[in-house]
Amino acid sequence: MSLLIKHAAIVDVLENEIKTGDIYIRNGRFEKIADSIDIAEIEEKEHPTVINGEGLTALPGLIDAHTHVELSMLSSASFAEALIQNGTTAAVLDPHDAVNVLGHKGAKYLMEEMKETELTPVWMASPCVPSAPGYEDCYGQVMLSDVKVMVEEYGMYGIAEAMDYNRVIAKEASLKEILDYGKEKGLKIDGHAPGVLGTELDSYIAAGVSSDHESVTVEEMLEKFRKGMYVIIRRGSLKEPAGAKEFLNQAGDSDHILLSTDGCITAKDMAEHGHMNYALAQIVEEGVEPIQAIKLATVYPAAAYGLKDRGVIAEGYRADMILVKNLIDFKVQDVIVNGEIARASYPRMDYPQEVIHSIKRDCLKEGELTIPLPEGCIDGEVKVNIVKIVDGTLETIHEERKLPVKDGVLILEDDLMYCAVVDRYRKDGSVGIGIISRAGALQGAFAGSVGQDTQNLIAFGTSLSDMTMAFNQVIKKQGGLSYVRDGEAKQFVGLPVLGILSQKTMGEFVEETDTLLADLREHGCILKNPILTMSLQISLAVIPEMAITNRGLLDIVNNRFISVCELI
Secondary structure, three states, X not given: XXXXXXXXXXXXXXXXXXXXXXXXXXXXXXXXEEOOOOHHHHHOOOOOEEEEOOOOEXXXXXXXXXXXXXXXXXXXXXXXXXXXXXXEEEEEEOOHHHHHHHOHHHHHHHHHHHOOOOOEEEEEEOOOOOOOEOOEOOOOOOOHXXXXXXXXXXXXXXXXXXXXXXXXXXXXXXXXXXXHHHHHHOXXXXXXXXXXXXXXXXXXXXXOOOEXXXXXXXXXXXXXXXXOXXXXXXXXXXXXXXXXXXXXXXXXXXXXXXXXXXXXXXXXXXXXXXXXXXXXXXXXXXXXXXXXXXXHOOHHHHHHOOOOOOOOOOOOOEOOEEEEOOOOOOXXXXXXXXXXXXXXXXXXXXXXXXXXXXXXXXXXXXXXXXXXXOOOOOOEEEEEEEEEEOOOOOOEEEEEEEEXXXXXXXXXXXXXXEEEEEXXXXXXXXXXXXXXXXXXXXXXXXXXXXXXXXXXXXXXXXXXXXXXXXXXXXXXXXOEEEEEEXXXXXXXXXXXXXXXXXXXXXXXXXXXXXXXXXXHHHOOEOOOOHHHHHHHHHOOOOOOOEEEEOOEEEEOOOOEEEOXXXXX
8 A cells, every 4th residue: 555645844853844735655664855746747557545644743653652552441442542542653661550460370361452553562671560569559569570571572662660769779689680680681771750859869770770751840750860770750630740841941951851641641631632633632722842852752752762764754754644733732634654555443352251351359348448546445535646648739738637536436637538449369468548638528439449459349438338338349250440329330341451451442431431421520520631640640559648548558768567546
């Protein structure tokens, strides 16, 4: 198949310019790019499909420098459909959620379904599963032997984010083995180190880590950049604290600055705004010059992650290209992958039992969810340690309040809710419980099998009884999102693949979750996106300040578990 794009504005990321011309694509490659190409010359050899590019701008196919299939809650095929239609033609993928669920086999299943799509994956072997050993539980801890399987048998490109930065800096033996192996093999090693600076950052880099996507200030980004790291700017559905324009003004144009979503973008936002094109639109709105922004999502990640024939519209390169309506919102008109107009859909994999029956926890018994009180505390007042939600971000804050106890029961104030995390991997899996604030006061309970990073079961609400019922619905249906109110199941969205993913199309999935979210908001939840908060914020044990894991209430800043209630 051959294509001829006529009269398009072409972004040249090598020459930092936009020029108008024609693009001839043949056998999956850019064969000729010129001010004007005579179609009669081509038709002597073959009859190309002609695309009128007038009024459109041609960009190289976009590349996400770091993301996760699983955070979309879509299977590999559904995820690839969503990305391709929005102009993302390649992505650097860390499958750590799938690995949390089923070990390295979980990653293999994601890879197998992805093979039937047009998305180019750069798979990275997950080294930190669970993300914080000793503080949370999953299918099993990843060791060097697992990483070797992922790299040497599955063909993964490098080592994914070393998110347990405390273990890296402390040179903990099992993680050091993995990173030393990566260095010896010359593999790229990605990082995740929010707030790590100075000598601790030096130790982190010395361990072999070469990138970071978690900086919370421009100053932090600059220090990491000046010490030679790839600094990955993250944009998606969350509010990010560090401005791209301010950072780029000081760092300048560099191939060590990349752009990613980190998976922190909802299916709804992908449907309404896009994917990497949405990330581009956000940093351009912040004041970043469009060509510079485009380079962070094309030529620079291509060079950083071994995609040597991608990221550029130039003769001889693989023809991954998109046509967008403008360089403001980057809405995609056409997507070309490997020289052909992209397909709209991809086949789904028929998964075996170990994938679709992955939740091993027995149903919870009524009364199993309780807030532990100090011994002998029947009536009076206690100090309560609370996880304060900073909505729209990944941040949590340690909040303290005095609350009354009456007849051995903690009395919650109107803006507080219970929250619990349950180990899904063992029949008698442990339960961690706490209190959250700034999320509203949801009538009933919302539960899911999507608690990051372990994918444990998680629920919040104002009724412990409804929480129990919601947990049990998720367990019985082997994965999903459940809303229960007044002892009655109101909403359920199934996530049958590994208990965390849907094989429905993005549109179908968005329709389901929209109905669920509308019900939650109507009944007291004030969060912008309760699914994101549940999945990405409450149980995340590697981003300060607080988390609730299956082992209890975790003070992340001080690396210790604390009591929910303490004597005054």
